Amino acid sequence: MRKKDLTKEVRIQDATAAIILKEGAAAVSTVKVAKRVGISQSNVYLYFKNKDDLLLSVYQREQARIQAAGDLNQLTDKTIALPVRLRLYMRGIFDYAVDHPESLTLIQQIKFLMGQDDGNPLLATVQGTQNIVETLMQEAVDAGVIRNVPVNVHMSLVFSMIHTHTLNLKRGLYQPTDYSFETFYDLLWSGIKGPAAD
Amino acid sequence: MRKKDLTKEVRIQDATAAIILKEGAAAVSTVKVAKRVGISQSNVYLYFKNKDDLLLSVYQREQARIQAAGDLNQLTDKTIALPVRLRLYMRGIFDYAVDHPESLTLIQQIKFLMGQDDGNPLLATVQGTQNIVETLMQEAVDAGVIRNVPVNVHMSLVFSMIHTHTLNLKRGLYQPTDYSFETFYDLLWSGIKGPAAD
Amino acid sequence: MRKKDLTKEVRIQDATAAIILKEGAAAVSTVKVAKRVGISQSNVYLYFKNKDDLLLSVYQREQARIQAAGDLNQLTDKTIALPVRLRLYMRGIFDYAVDHPESLTLIQQIKFLMGQDDGNPLLATVQGTQNIVETLMQEAVDAGVIRNVPVNVHMSLVFSMIHTHTLNLKRGLYQPTDYSFETFYDLLWSGIKGPAAD
Amino acid sequence: MRKKDLTKEVRIQDATAAIILKEGAAAVSTVKVAKRVGISQSNVYLYFKNKDDLLLSVYQREQARIQAAGDLNQLTDKTIALPVRLRLYMRGIFDYAVDHPESLTLIQQIKFLMGQDDGNPLLATVQGTQNIVETLMQEAVDAGVIRNVPVNVHMSLVFSMIHTHTLNLKRGLYQPTDYSFETFYDLLWSGIKGPAAD
DNA sequence: TATGAATGAGTGTTCATTCAT
DNA sequence: AATGAATGAACACTCATTCAT
Structure with missing residues (x-):
């Protein structure tokens, strides 16, 4: 059983934060976040149930x-x-x-x-x-x-x-x-x- | 752009402002603005060359x-x-x-x-x-x-x-x-x- | 002022019907419909506000x-x-x-x-x-x-x-x-x- | 596939049936089924090789x-x-x-x-x-x-x-x-x- | 001046399926 | 036997913008 990759959750949050700082919170999109982390878009939803959930967690x-x-x-x-x-x-x-x-x-x-x-x-x-x-x-x-x-x-x-x-x-x-x-x-x-x- | 009907220019701005106050600036869209004013979406572009231009003017x-x-x-x-x-x-x-x-x-x-x-x-x-x-x-x-x-x-x-x-x-x-x-x-x-x- | 293309509304319905008959109603998607009609996907929403609306109209x-x-x-x-x-x-x-x-x-x-x-x-x-x-x-x-x-x-x-x-x-x-x-x-x-x- | 735990095979079918009755057959998804049974999504594929296979078995x-x-x-x-x-x-x-x-x-x-x-x-x-x-x-x-x-x-x-x-x-x-x-x-x-x- | 039509790119989200563990 | 992780493809829907009329 593969461990829940805690690193990735953090990396997603970091990517989100980076986008917010660079382009503003309104510019955050799951595509951009995923691209930045280097994962597939749908992978984001494995760690956060929502975009709102993601933003909130950040x-x-x-x-x-x-x-x-x-x-x-x-x-x-x-x-x-x-x-x-x-x-x-x-x-x-x-x-x-x-x-x-x-x-x-x-x-x-x-x-x-x-x-x-x-x-x-x-x-x-x-x-x-x-x-x-x-x-x-x-x-x-x-x-x-x-x-x-x-x-x-x-x-x-x-x-x-x-x-x-x-x-x-x-x-x-x-x-x-x-x-x-x-x-x-x-x-x-x-x-x-x-x-x-x- | 920005021609005759000054009333309409103002009404577009007012609608934009109303949306910002109700849903936040990120929620502004030309569709919503036009609907609120009661004009066609493309009409907005007669008075403002951009969405950015519109926001800026407000x-x-x-x-x-x-x-x-x-x-x-x-x-x-x-x-x-x-x-x-x-x-x-x-x-x-x-x-x-x-x-x-x-x-x-x-x-x-x-x-x-x-x-x-x-x-x-x-x-x-x-x-x-x-x-x-x-x-x-x-x-x-x-x-x-x-x-x-x-x-x-x-x-x-x-x-x-x-x-x-x-x-x-x-x-x-x-x-x-x-x-x-x-x-x-x-x-x-x-x-x-x-x-x-x- | 371009006339509302009544033909197209019908063509969209026809395409929808064709898909239903060929693959079943569950297989209807706006992409497929649009492709069949030869228009862009978003165009469908000019004539029907919903997929449900479209199905209902058919x-x-x-x-x-x-x-x-x-x-x-x-x-x-x-x-x-x-x-x-x-x-x-x-x-x-x-x-x-x-x-x-x-x-x-x-x-x-x-x-x-x-x-x-x-x-x-x-x-x-x-x-x-x-x-x-x-x-x-x-x-x-x-x-x-x-x-x-x-x-x-x-x-x-x-x-x-x-x-x-x-x-x-x-x-x-x-x-x-x-x-x-x-x-x-x-x-x-x-x-x-x-x-x-x- | 289709191994030991006969109970689970049945429970998966039951969950599928329940979803069909509540939301229609088109709404069945392995995610929903797994959630309903309380197992992991991939587990479904141990008992049924396909979604089609699952539906067919029901x-x-x-x-x-x-x-x-x-x-x-x-x-x-x-x-x-x-x-x-x-x-x-x-x-x-x-x-x-x-x-x-x-x-x-x-x-x-x-x-x-x-x-x-x-x-x-x-x-x-x-x-x-x-x-x-x-x-x-x-x-x-x-x-x-x-x-x-x-x-x-x-x-x-x-x-x-x-x-x-x-x-x-x-x-x-x-x-x-x-x-x-x-x-x-x-x-x-x-x-x-x-x-x-x- | 004004509009309806059109579109391509984008959005968030779900899904079936696979695979390593 | 069982699972979490992962993904690519699909989905419905919205949007900013353009253009012919």
């Missing part, structure tokens, strides 16, 4: 990686002060994104392709994983540690700032060392911190 | 509207203090976006569909129009009025904050009156303002 | 032809005695089927391919057209002119007898003149006629 | 069952009068079909799917098995016991009458007790019996 893999980079346990550790935890969260994403500058682009592309149906139950599931951060943020809002605006506004600020930075890096506009995490953190924290921040 | 129209909402003359008026001009700019976008909550979604969808080729010459053209704001921001950075981070980081913060807000409104998460412009402006300004801000 | 066309062959007005003419009307009905189908020995095969093949979903609303519509005959038969049952068995049993007897006969003819088992309508009518009528038949 | 099994229900020995027993033997034949099928209302549908579906090629050598083989009945009928025709029409016309009358009845039962249109065998036998016999019947 999305989930990317989110899992980001979360693995940060230390989730710390984020829920109530013995750590909220501002510290928020900083840890941002630091985690930032470091990962700078190391993997395609990561956030990937996430955003897939989200914008699939999320439009508004109520796509699959993406909802994934979002659920992110609830840890959302919960953390909501806590911080309630405690007055960060400003009283909708939490997804806070989150989108973090995301778009870091994403834009990594895009700039990828385009070679400047060097990673030109702007430190502190620079961005400072900017953001000055903006979002609430009356009870310190 | 993109440009939307950006033009936003800019028309703000007072561009003021933004370049050197007799007005930089912080004031920046506020005017944000206010302009904010007011327009709250009034037209689909606007930023439209822009983002098209950008993410077409912009991925990275070097799409058409979108580059459009970006040019936005140089007014970019120039303003760069000026502010140079003067130390806002922090020394890449200007597109500043801009993406403005964009994503307001966009997230309008999405929340459209989803009915809260009422427009629940969060004033001041709230968001305060947050953002606290974040981005530089040493020479006041 | 089905309906065949039924319409059969009904046009018989004189429907007579069947509902209450001044004509029931036995006479029943005979007219059988005669109509018989003559048409002998002249067009593929007709009943066509109908049966499509019915067996599409009708399995049991509740296919499209076929139901078509069956509706046949209600005229069903009504006639029910009348005859109620009047004791034909035996008290479910009307569709009566109808299937007529159909299968004639169908088998035409199949035999097509296979060249014997000549049309070898068995007259009278022969079959006699057989059937002796079977189905009720106590109040004469 | 067909043959069904015909064998029907024939086993009737007493074949009696049908060829020349000491029994022809009319009696014909009645026995009809009674056998009727009883079996009422008990197994899917039986005739199964046979018909497969016949219509495979038999269209007209000359399918496999089905021809099967028909051979039925020669016993055909011979009986031919004998009856020659003796003037039943009318002088092609024997397959006689046979199709029997088949379609009973089939329609069982379909009605399955659809719940009436109860099995509502129409006795006698009712149908009487109808049919009155129709087909020849000058030398009694």
Whole structure:
């Protein structure tokens, strides 16, 4: 009995990611993916039941990686002060994104392709994983540690700032060392911190 | 191309926009557009030479509207203090976006569909129009009025904050009156303002 | 403005019918149909919105032809005695089927391919057209002119007898003149006629 | 092929039959069958060399069952009068079909799917098995016991009458007790019996 | 200006079948 | 005996685009 080729599943995901980064999520097709991996088109369906399933898996893999980079346990550790935890969260994403500058682009592309149906139950599931951060943020809002605006506004600020930075890096506009995490953190924290921040 | 019946040109754009908002930019097709307008498919090509051309025109129209909402003359008026001009700019976008909550979604969808080729010459053209704001921001950075981070980081913060807000409104998460412009402006300004801000 | 090529619609139907007769309804594919007509595959969708739509149209066309062959007005003419009307009905189908020995095969093949979903609303519509005959038969049952068995049993007897006969003819088992309508009518009528038949 | 595990061979046939009854013979696929049985797709090919082989075996099994229900020995027993033997034949099928209302549908579906090629050598083989009945009928025709029409016309009358009845039962249109065998036998016999019947 | 017709290339997906294990 | 992997061919259907009218 031949082993389920785990390598291939990953290679398919990698090919998909590569296409997304090069041509956009809308340009992903099973033909292109298969051609890139060097397998037959129908083979894709051995590892993913759908194109949606494939895209979703790439999305989930990317989110899992980001979360693995940060230390989730710390984020829920109530013995750590909220501002510290928020900083840890941002630091985690930032470091990962700078190391993997395609990561956030990937996430955003897939989200914008699939999320439009508004109520796509699959993406909802994934979002659920992110609830840890959302919960953390909501806590911080309630405690007055960060400003009283909708939490997804806070989150989108973090995301778009870091994403834009990594895009700039990828385009070679400047060097990673030109702007430190502190620079961005400072900017953001000055903006979002609430009356009870310190 | 692009002849007499201006009404129809607009109706085609409107239909395109509607499809983007409902199903995402990737779902736009000349068939759907034509059906929605009630014309024949080939008629679309009388007004737009391409599907890309069509999408681009919707993109440009939307950006033009936003800019028309703000007072561009003021933004370049050197007799007005930089912080004031920046506020005017944000206010302009904010007011327009709250009034037209689909606007930023439209822009983002098209950008993410077409912009991925990275070097799409058409979108580059459009970006040019936005140089007014970019120039303003760069000026502010140079003067130390806002922090020394890449200007597109500043801009993406403005964009994503307001966009997230309008999405929340459209989803009915809260009422427009629940969060004033001041709230968001305060947050953002606290974040981005530089040493020479006041 | 080019005229909607009515010829082609018919040619597509004809090709479909030919395939059904040669290989069975399950073997119909848009590729085969198009190839047979000498057009591109996608062209089929200009004339029929579906493969189902195409099959259905062939089905309906065949039924319409059969009904046009018989004189429907007579069947509902209450001044004509029931036995006479029943005979007219059988005669109509018989003559048409002998002249067009593929007709009943066509109908049966499509019915067996599409009708399995049991509740296919499209076929139901078509069956509706046949209600005229069903009504006639029910009348005859109620009047004791034909035996008290479910009307569709009566109808299937007529159909299968004639169908088998035409199949035999097509296979060249014997000549049309070898068995007259009278022969079959006699057989059937002796079977189905009720106590109040004469 | 066709090795040890007889249970599995049967289970595959059962699954096939179930699919035919639910979705029609054209919808049968080895994937679906395997899924239904809970085995791997390729396993099917251990028991049947073909999809055609599989379908054929289901067909043959069904015909064998029907024939086993009737007493074949009696049908060829020349000491029994022809009319009696014909009645026995009809009674056998009727009883079996009422008990197994899917039986005739199964046979018909497969016949219509495979038999269209007209000359399918496999089905021809099967028909051979039925020669016993055909011979009986031919004998009856020659003796003037039943009318002088092609024997397959006689046979199709029997088949379609009973089939329609069982379909009605399955659809719940009436109860099995509502129409006795006698009712149908009487109808049919009155129709087909020849000058030398009694 | 407007349209219906036409097409070729493309889409995602399913399938029957084979083969190494 | 049984399976997972693999594939090539087929499928229905959609699309952007062109062209004659």
